[in-house]
Amino acid sequence: MAFQEIKLYQTGTFVAGNRLLDPAQRTVQARTGRSNTLTSGHRACRGCGEALGARYVLDAAMRVTKGSMVAVNSTGCLEVFTTPYPESSWQLPWLHSLFGNGPAVASGVAAALKAKGREDIRVVAQAGDGGTVDIGFGTLSGMFERNDDVLFVCYDNQGYMNTGVQRSGATPPAARTANTKALGAEPGNVFGQGKFAPLIAMAHEIPYVATATVADLHDLEAKVETAMGMRGARYLHVLVPCPLGWGADSSETIRLARLAKESGIFPVFEAEQGDVTAVSKLRRQVPVTEYLRPQKRYAHLFGDPGRPDIVERLQARADRTIARFGLLSEGDR
Amino acid sequence: MRSQIEGSQAVAQAIARCRPQVIAAYPISPQTHIVESLSDLVRTGDLEGCEYLMVESEFGAMSACIGAAAAGTRTYTATSSQGLLFMAEALFNASGLGLPTVMTVANRAIGAPINIWNDHSDTMAMRDSGWIQLYAESNQEAADLHLQAFRLAEQLELPVMVCMDGFVLTHAFEPVDLPEQADVDAYLPPRVPRQALDPEEPMTIGAMVGPEAFTEVRYLMHAKQAAALDIIPTLASEFEERFGRSSGGLVRPYRLDGAEIVVVALGSILGTIQDVVDTLREEGVPIGVLGIGCFRPWPEEEVRAALASARQVLVVERSFAPGVGGIVSRDVRLSLNGLAAEVFEVAAGLGGRPVTRESLRRLIADVREGRMPANTLHFLDLDTQVVQRELRRPGTGVPPGPHVDHLTRESGR
Numbered sequence: 009m010a011f012q013e014i015k016l017y018q019t020g021t022f023v024a025g026n027r028l029l030d031p032a033q034r035t036v037q038a039r040t041g042r043s044n045t046l047t048s049g050h051r052a053c054r055g056c057g058e059a060l061g062a063r064y065v066l067d068a069a070m071r072v073t074k075g076s077m078v079a080v081n082s083t084g085c086l087e088v089f090t091t092p093y094p095e096s097s098w099q100l101p102w103l104h105s106l107f108g109n110g111p112a113v114a115s116g117v118a119a120a121l122k123a124k125g126r127e128d129i130r131v132v133a134q135a136g137d138g139g140t141v142d143i144g145f146g147t148l149s150g151m152f153e154r155n156d157d158v159l160f161v162c163y164d165n166q167g168y169m170n171t172g173v174q175r176s177g178a179t180p181p182a183a184r185t186a187n188t189k190a191l192g193a194e195p196g197n198v199f200g201q202g203k204f205a206p207l208i209a210m211a212h213e214i215p216y217v218a219t220a221t222v223a224d225l226h227d228l229e230a231k232v233e234t235a236m237g238m239r240g241a242r243y244l245h246v247l248v249p250c251p252l253g254w255g256a257d258s259s260e261t262i263r264l265a266r267l268a269k270e271s272g273i274f275p276v277f278e279a280e281q282g283d284v285t286a287v288s289k290l291r292r293q294v295p296v297t298e299y300l301r302p303q304k305r306y307a308h309l310f311g312d313p314g315r316p317d318i319v320e321r322l323q324a325r326a327d328r329t330i331a332r333f334g335l336l337s338e339g340d341r
Numbered sequence: 342m343r344s345q346i347e348g349s350q351a352v353a354q355a356i357a358r359c360r361p362q363v364i365a366a367y368p369i370s371p372q373t374h375i376v377e378s379l380s381d382l383v384r385t386g387d388l389e390g391c392e393y394l395m396v397e398s399e400f401g402a403m404s405a406c407i408g409a410a411a412a413g414t415r416t417y418t419a420t421s422s423q424g425l426l427f428m429a430e431a432l433f434n435a436s437g438l439g440l441p442t443v444m445t446v447a448n449r450a451i452g453a454p455i456n457i458w459n460d461h462s463d464t465m466a467m468r469d470s471g472w473i474q475l476y477a478e479s480n481q482e483a484a485d486l487h488l489q490a491f492r493l494a495e496q497l498e499l500p501v502m503v504c505m506d507g508f509v510l511t512h513a514f515e516p517v518d519l520p521e522q523a524d525v526d527a528y529l530p531p532r533v534p535r536q537a538l539d540p541e542e543p544m545t546i547g548a549m550v551g552p553e554a555f556t557e558v559r560y561l562m563h564a565k566q567a568a569a570l571d572i573i574p575t576l577a578s579e580f581e582e583r584f585g586r587s588s589g590g591l592v593r594p595y596r597l598d599g600a601e602i603v604v605v606a607l608g609s610i611l612g613t614i615q616d617v618v619d620t621l622r623e624e625g626v627p628i629g630v631l632g633i634g635c636f637r638p639w640p641e642e643e644v645r646a647a648l649a650s651a652r653q654v655l656v657v658e659r660s661f662a663p664g665v666g667g668i669v670s671r672d673v674r675l676s677l678n679g680l681a682a683e684v685f686e687v688a689a690g691l692g693g694r695p696v697t698r699e700s701l702r703r704l705i706a707d708v709r710e711g712r713m714p715a716n717t718l719h720f721l722d723l724d725t726q727v728v729q730r731e732l733r734r735p736g737t738g739v740p741p742g743p744h745v746d747h748l749t750r751e752s753g754r
Contacts, residue, residue: 078538080408081547091548101538103411104547105434109404112396116365116408116416117538119392123362123414129540147404150397 036067036229043070043099045079050097051089055258057248057265058086058163061222062134065161065246068232070100073130078103078117082110082135082144085170086163108143110135111151114158122157130236131157137164137178140245141205145177152212155240159232162205162243165250173253177203180273181325182318183305185253190308199321206279209243213282216242220276222249223266227288231278247274255304267299272330273322289337290330296323343518348480348510349374351517352419352445355484357388358525359443359491362414365394365405369424370457371507372447376419399424403431403442410440411546413537415491418442421507422449425463429470432500436471436562438547441494441532443487444472447507448608448659450692458693459507460659461607464636465668467502471562473569474637475589476607477505480515485588488520488529489576495532496572499565504636506609508693520584528583566638573635591640593632594647596622600629602709603651605644605673607633610657610689610696617701628705633669644676651682655708657696657721661688666718685713689721696721 036042045066052059070077081087081104090097091104105113114133121129135144140162151158167185168174175185175197182196190196209217215238220228228246235242249265251258268274269288273296276288297319300306309315330336346354353375356364364383366376380395382388392409396402399420406416420428425446435442446464450456464474475490477483483505490501505511520528536544550558570591577589595615597603604614611632621628631647633640648654654677656670665671667686674684685708690696700722707713 076540078412078540087547088549091545093548093550093554096545096548098545099543101540101543102545102547103408103538105404105407105438106430109400109407109431112365112401112404113408113411115394115396115401116363116405116410117412118408119363119365119394119405120409120412120414120416123390123392123409124412146397147401150401153397154394156394 035064035225036071037064037225042067043075045070045098045100046090047097047099049095051092052085053252053258055251055261056085056089057222057250057261058136058165059089060261061163061228061246061248062086064222064225064228065134065232065244066100066132068229069130069132069159069236072233072236075100076128077130077132078121080105080110080114080117080131080133082133082139083107084136084139086134086136088170107139109147110139110144111158111160112147114160115151115154115156118157127157130159132159132161134161134163136170137162137166138168138176140164141177141203149212152209152214152241152243155214157239157241159235159242159244162245163248164245165248165253167250167253169250169253178205182309182322184308185305195308195315195318196305206243206245209245210279210282212241214241214243215239215280217245217279218243218277219245219247219274221247221265221269221274223262223269224276224288227276234278253305255307256302260302264299264302267294270294271296271299272326272335273299275329275333275335277333284333287333287335290335293330293336296326342521343516345514346517346519347374347512347514348483348505349447349512350378351480351484351519352487352505352511353378353382354519355487356417357382358520358522359417359488359529360388360415360531361391361417363392363394363406363409363416364418365396365402365409365416366418367396367399367402367420367424369399369421371449371511372419372421372424372445374511375445375447399427400431403428403435406442406444407431407435407438407440410435410442411438411538413532413534413539415495415532416442417444419445419447421447422451422457422463425467426451429467432467432470432472435500439498439565440500441498442500443490443494444500444502445483445487446502446504447511448504449507456692457507459509460691460693461504462660462691464502464504465660468637468668471499471566472637473499473501473566473635475501475503475635476633477503477510478593478609478611478632478634480505480510480513481517481586482588483510484517484519485580485584485586488525489573489580489589491529492576493569493572497565497569498535499569504608509609518584518586524583528580569635569638570640589634591635592643592647593634595630595632597629597631597647599627600651601627602653602655602705603629603631603648604705605631605633605654605656605669606658607636607669608659610659613696613698614657614701617698617705620698621702621705626705626709636669639672639675641672641676644673645680648673648677648682649680653685653708654682655685655687655705657687657689657701657704659688659690661718683715685715686718687721688718691720694722
């Protein structure tokens with residue numbers, strides 16, 4: 009999908025509505041022919057970033073594959089809120105097995121389809137960050153190194169939200185969770201821990217790795233389309249704010265996702281065969297405080313006296329990410 | 342075709358003739374020769390239409406089988422020991438979802454202490470996983486059971502383990518009649534899944550089920566296991582009709598006519614026990630053997646019928662439940678409920694210790710001559726000096742209580 013340049017002065021915001029686009033460029037969600045793969049009536053929280061992300065990802069993938077697709081889901085919020093027996097929100101063949109085996113199950117499905125000569129049916133697997141970067145990481149790495157024909161999507165809300173907001177390997181430093189409370193000299197999650205799975209995915213030199221957020225849904229759809237146009241192991245890491253776990257108003261989901269990107273905290277980029285091929289530049293760099301303040305998980309940083317030293321460290325991390333991925337446009341440097 | 346062949350090769354050949362469509366495997370001794378051989382067969386094209394996944398762990402292997410089986414294909418894997426335990430979560434999931442994978446378990450002890458040799462502590466630990474468990478007595482039977490296992494699994498939509506003793510069978514060279522492809526094709530038609538992941542008919546598989554229906558789902562799983570008790574004998578007799586030899590079935594009675602003492606066992610140890618029984622019969626001892634071919638589901642009625650006239654039942658098992666006693670023994674007692682027979686529990690051949698004719702003769706004599714109390718776990722050939730010295734060593738923090746003393750004293754006889 010080619011991008012159409014939009015003049016943002018037309019809206020005065022960073023939101024580019026579909027009405028400004030040529031009909032052919034509008035999102036899959038804006039089309040009457042969308043598949044509603046994850047249909048309404050599910051039980052996600054109000055403002056759930058994961059539900060939004062999954063809906064866009066799967067509908068875009070369904071459009072590319074013309075509905076010839078199977079989804080594998082690891083245990084987690086997405087699985088729980090979509091399939092309370094005897095109901096299901098899924099309008100595609102959908103399989104949930106366990107928490108830590110989504111990638112291997114998807115490999116098995118792909119192998120079966122190949123054995124049956126039905127490689128026209130594509131496989132998308134999805135999990136939260138716990139199911140991806142922690143408990144499912146062994147099977148994920150196996151799926152990557154074998155280059156199995158699976159698009160694996162991680163909806164990263166930076167913690168174990170389904171079990172009551174505990175820390176995961178994707179929880180950022182200083183964030184308060186149920187087991188990294190704002191207690192002691194180093195409140196919140198510890199600095200120097202955690203991992204950024206997209207870089208590890210790239211180390212497998214798989215055909216495609218990309219990151220996205222639910223703030224830029226055109227970009228998300230375009231990346232799904234790119235990924236589904238390829239074969240082999242592909243990885244898409246989508247930042248999905250969680251109002252419950254982040255302690256943010258449900259109306260803030262999209263704005264927080266955008267601020268995560270615009271502050272440089274979450275880099276949005278694409279990589280092929282292990283090399284970065286494109287980055288989404290910051291449109292207007294914001295200090296990390298703008299992203300941190302609306303979230304109660306960082307409230308301990310902003311009290312009186314607060315922890316300006318920790319905020320500084322978080323800013324330094326964002327600056328490093330900006331430099332590392334080259335997120336500033338020429339004129340902004 | 343009759344060949345002098347290693348047990349693992351025989352199983353691999355039998356599996357290949359079952360035309361699996363997806364094999365996912367991870368190496369662990371003593372299962373390795375099976376999956377190596379299958380890898381060769383896929384690479385050479387002898388096994389066509391099969392995808393072979395070399396996964397990163399046993400957990401990954403079983404998970405890939407779950408995905409492949411849910412997509413409607415015939416799936417296979419093999420493992421042993423620690424590998425089976427590493428699969429544990431996925432084993433329960435496969436049976437819960439009703440996915441008909443067949444798995445060979447080359448039985449091996451569970452550590453610690455780490456031990457690569459044969460006993461049944463791996464599969465016994467997974468006896469409640471919802472898988473059907475069939476135990477092979479010989480390499481011929483191990484090969485044959487896989488054909489029946491695929492039929493059974495796919496008919497019931499339930500996973501099946503074929504258990505064969507690690508090294509004792511997997512690495513032993515014996516003459517085996519390998520089933521001809523045409524016969525296998527006639528006996529085992531392609532899998533027709535009742536439900537599968539299919540974009541033409543989208544289905545949600547693996548939904549969350551709460552208290553309102555969980556009991557019913559579990560009940561149905563139990564009912565499937567019960568149905569297997571009817572299907573297994575039919576599959577065995579159909580097998581015999583086509584292949585001209587007897588393999589499989591629920592139980593294998595041997596010289597039970599007029600037997601007052603019956604030895605119950607599973608797996609390759611049955612051969613040695615039968616030899617001992619033959620000799621004792623010649624000496625006029627009224628003794629027989631009951632082999633358990635199918636351990637899960639437990640053939641309660643068949644075992645009861647076979648043991649109806651026994652006075653002493655000696656269960657020789659290659660594993661035990663620490664703190665409790667024999668595992669198979671408990672099920673045997675269930676079958677004997679209301680009958681007069683006494684049950685003697687013996688843990689034998691743990692971690693690959695050979696179970697010799699000599700030891701078995703001594704054991705049977707102890708039972709017959711009243712030197713061994715019933716309903717107490719005995720350890721065959723236990724070095725009582727070693728364990729008693731350890732138990733009495735000051736400072737070990739394990740006070741030698743009356744139970745332990747009793748146990749070691751009794752088994753030391």
